Amino acid sequence: MTILAIETSCDDTCASVIDVDGRIRSNVISSQRAHDRFGGVVPEIASRHHLELINVVVESALSQANLTLDEVDLIAATQGPGLVGALLVGFSTAKVLAGARELPFAPIDHLQGHIAANFLLGERDGGIPQAFEPPFLCLIASGGHTLLADVREHEGFETLGRTLDDAAGEAFDKGARMLGLGFPGGPALERMAQEGDPHAFEFPASGSRSRAGRGATRPFGRSLDFSFAGLKTSLLYQLRELSPAQTRERAADLAASYQAAIVDHLMLRTEQALSVTGLDRLAVGGGVAANGELRRRLENLGMSVHVPAKSLCTDNAAMIASAARFAEPLAYPAYLGLDAYATGERPR
Numbered sequence: 001m002t003i004l005a006i007e008t009s010c011d012d013t014c015a016s017v018i019d020v021d022g023r024i025r026s027n028v029i030s031s032q033r034a035h036d037r038f039g040g041v042v043p044e045i046a047s048r049h050h051l052e053l054i055n056v057v058v059e060s061a062l063s064q065a066n067l068t069l070d071e072v073d074l075i076a077a078t079q080g081p082g083l084v085g086a087l088l089v090g091f092s093t094a095k096v097l098a099g100a101r102e103l104p105f106a107p108i109d110h111l112q113g114h115i116a117a118n119f120l121l122g123e124r125d126g127g128i129p130q131a132f133e134p135p136f137l138c139l140i141a142s143g144g145h146t147l148l149a150d151v152r153e154h155e156g157f158e159t160l161g162r163t164l165d166d167a168a169g170e171a172f173d174k175g176a177r178m179l180g181l182g183f184p185g186g187p188a189l190e191r192m193a194q195e196g197d198p199h200a201f202e203f204p205a206s207g208s209r210s211r212a213g214r215g216a217t218r219p220f221g222r223s224l225d226f227s228f229a230g231l232k233t234s235l236l237y238q239l240r241e242l243s244p245a246q247t248r249e250r251a252a253d254l255a256a257s258y259q260a261a262i263v264d265h266l267m268l269r270t271e272q273a274l275s276v277t278g279l280d281r282l283a284v285g286g287g288v289a290a291n292g293e294l295r296r297r298l299e300n301l302g303m304s305v306h307v308p309a310k311s312l313c314t315d316n317a318a319m320i321a322s323a324a325r326f327a328e329p330l331a332y333p334a335y336l337g338l339d340a341y342a343t344g345e346r347p348r
Contacts, residue, residue: 003319008009008090009082114285142286143169196256
């Protein structure tokens with residue numbers, strides 16, 4: 001069976017073809033640069049660019065896989081969460097392609113996709129093709145999401161903790177903006193941090209607020225939720241205490257210390273979750289998984305840690321196709337009335 005998947009949850013227009021065994025045949029990602037001057041993704045601009053790019057990206061994915069649409073057996077697309085206008089472009093396109101050929105269709109949760117990236121026979125950075133099978137703990141850290149998932153099977157997961165405010169990638173982007181760096185901020189801040197001292201400034205590594213009684217978070221004795229808003233505010237106050245000349249002189253130290261605090265918070269909650277669940281295998285997903293300092297700290301945990309290739313950590317359609325392998329597809333025409341969702345629970 002061959003799966004064609006589409007992902008447009010934010011500003012990347014993505015299409016991928018994979019085989020049912022998890023082997024990637026194509027994985028096309030078209031990144032929009034139109035948002036750089038705004039310092040963040042503008043939803044309306046993202047939606048318009050998806051409209052311009054979606055057909056070309058799908059055609060490119062099929063071409064690279066040496067396939068035609070008539071040879072596709074299943075079509076999948078991200079249903080949410082994400083920017084609803086952007087989601088609708090990819091989701092509607094996928095439904096049309098499936099409906100026109102009366103093919104089965106799989107609506108996929110974006111977060112399940114990040115977990116399922118670990119199931120692919122894709123190249124690991126510096127390694128050989130391999131899949132990482134459950135059970136494992138999964139840390140998802142991206143520009144829009146930060147959570148810990150207890151993954152016991154391919155089809156789903158239990159949320160152990162999630163961010164209460166900013167996501168880790170968002171914290172990187174906002175910190176980079178305060179330091180006068182470009183967008184996306186994560187790579188720019190990481191490059192600057194390489195020249196700085198991570199112990200030069202003291203920033204809070206975690207929030208103390210709890211989200212007791214809300215959502216599906218398991219009631220452990222200590223919250224496994226994340227909070228990055230206080231860290232961002234701490235950087236702002238530190239910058240107010242420095243003159244412009246001092247900020248320029250110590251920018252690398254500020255970047256290194258700020259990055260270290262983000263990574264400390266991610267590692268603290270991850271190690272807590274490993275302890276309380278008893279799991280000794282860890283997978284990582286989301287764009288922040290590309291951060292070198294986080295990868296170094298994860299490698300020092302002394303357990304089996306799986307970090308997919310960077311192209312499978314950031315938003316991509318191969319991870320959506322991977323999740324579709326284990327989903328129950330809908331037969332034509334049951335899916336024609338489905339809608340995308342921005343946040344919260346998936347509509348039934």
